[in-house]
């Protein structure tokens with residue numbers, strides 16, 4: 060008993076034949092008994108904050124002359140590139156992430172294009188997380204503009220969770236500025252909180268209690284739900300599921316078949332608010348970078364120089380995360396004549412390493428003839444995979460693979476990294492990447508927030 064209230068915690072259910080029963084039992088087992096209300100269900104646990112048009116809003120905050128105007132954020136100023144973000148004023152004209160610059164100009168003649176400043180977006184992201192953390196503990200950073208919090212004890216009722224969300228909005232506006240608006244979703248788990256945050260934009264606040272379900276979800280398209288992409292949509296349709304309502308009514312076993320494994324059951328559980336926690340984050344499987352080449356770098360030499368730079372950057376990230384890579388894949392997008400495309404890709408395996416020089420040798424071994432005569436490279440990508448911790452690997456038997464001892468090599472690269480962190484990214488680097496050194500600045504991927512120290 061605490062303050063006149065008894066809280067019954069959910070009991071773990073090991074086996075249960077009927078999923079509906081799990082939901083029912085869960086709801087009953089998480090009741091709060093108070094002196095005034097007998098057995099009021101408490102099902103709200105997660106709060107998700109999604110920044111609206113994040114990159115474009117940061118630009119409007121930092122550059123007041125852009126406020127109220129349609130803005131497209133682009134990786135570079137070229138007609139062939141795509142918008143990576145659009146302000147709400149631009150969205151009103153149909154411009155969205157992925158709209159080509161030339162098309163965006165046709166849709167919205169007054170649009171202003173600004174080149175992305177990823178370092179600014181990361182800096183403001185860190186400030187946002189710090190501000191949120193003072194009000195509700197941030198449990199997971201889902202992307203550069205999405206943070207999930209668990210509702211603190213005593214804040215899980217609809218009224219109090221709403222108060223908390225309004226406090227968060229006010230604190231963020233105060234700390235970051237009026238242009239940075241957020242949509243907040245509150246629900247029994249992170250997945251449903253995310254769907255709730257999508258229901259009202261911009262500046263939304265939607266509470267989705269277990270008793271509201273499926274309610275507002277039925278207005279959504281299947282692909283609006285996190286985790287359902289075009290390929291999964293095709294599989295759902297093949298099994299007779301064409302709407303969120305049909306998905307909601309589908310049995311747990313049916314989703315297991317559609318997903319081809321327990322991921323389908325996990326999806327069912329998240330959708331029906333059965334699963335409360337977050338799936339544990341697995342170990343990182345790969346690490347890499349890609350880069351759209353600007354016109355001056357669209358040659359075989361330019362592409363290799365940029366790949367060299369990407370490899371040096373990835374090697375530094377490997378060391379920072381205390382990992383070794385055992386394989387590398389290099390992929391290119393090439394063009395020729397009128398719209399002909401070629402996507403060569405090559406991979407190699409090697410003794411696990413985080414040594415920049417060894418990784419650059421692998422790149423050079425993969426490279427010959429990747430750009431056939433007459434073809435122009437548009438985009439390069441390199442991925443390090445087969446990642447593992449240093450303790451999970453045995454050293455190379457062959458002296459040629461490991462010049463100097465592993466410890467000496469590690470000490471050397473740690474010293475190089477320390478110099479680059481202290482004095483800036485181009486203080487010490489391998490000369491082979493010299494002409495690509497100004498390319499491939501920081502990029503924010505969906506699931507990777509760059510490290511300001513290693514990637515700026």
Ligand SMILES: [Mg+2]
Pocket residue numbers: 109110111112113204
């Ligand atoms: Mg967003």
